[in-house]
Amino acid sequence: MDALAVKSFKALGDPTRQQILALLAEQDMTIGQVVDHFDMTRAGVKKHMKLLEVGQLITVKAEGRERINSLNREGFKSIMQWIAYFDQFWDDKLDALASLVEQEEQK
Amino acid sequence: MDALAVKSFKALGDPTRQQILALLAEQDMTIGQVVDHFDMTRAGVKKHMKLLEVGQLITVKAEGRERINSLNREGFKSIMQWIAYFDQFWDDKLDALASLVEQEEQK
DNA sequence: TCCATATAATACCTTTTGGTATCATTTATA
């Protein structure tokens, strides 16, 4: 089982973190810029960012005294790959349904 | 923002629950059958199942004194839709990169 | 009817999580 996927999913299971990602989809931001969009202390936001980083949903790049946060495709990819495993399930289920319908039609 | 997606993501952010889903992808099961696959009390497993149900990743159907648990496509769909929003981001980024390369080539 | 089985519900405990407050560190700039 993909251990990263658990961390990515966990990171996404919070409305604040989802909002942060939506902001970063518009443009890269420092933590300070992100904080301006929330009624929360810097330390609080920082913790969320850390979880997003652990889940590989964002990357941080040092630039002088600032840290630029950007979306990271890795986390998104690991999630989609995990979900893809279940696509097979739905395909099989639809196939089974199709066979059943065929059998009914032949009666 | 899709409120369901938060619950679905939260439900998936736990290794036990991911394993339960993998079991249900093989075949529908009662809670008792699921419990047999874990070193955990029935009540513990039950709590996980409840979260999976809230996240619309499984459905429960009463059948006599048993409850049959099956995968539910709704939760998976809401997650993929949420992720899809970010696909646009990657597309844009790749487009921007392509333009940049073109500009460089013209120099 | 009586009993075993499958489940639900609740109370309780420990750990993790979401958040604040506070202090230390690095870097840009007057």
Add this chain to the structure above:
DNA sequence: TATAAATGATACCAAAAGGTATTATATGGA
């Protein structure tokens, strides 16, 4: 060189989550 700005790190607190134990309820079968 001071000083302000941007950040990192830590201690602390309340609430939520993960788990057990226990009790109660419904259903199938001898």
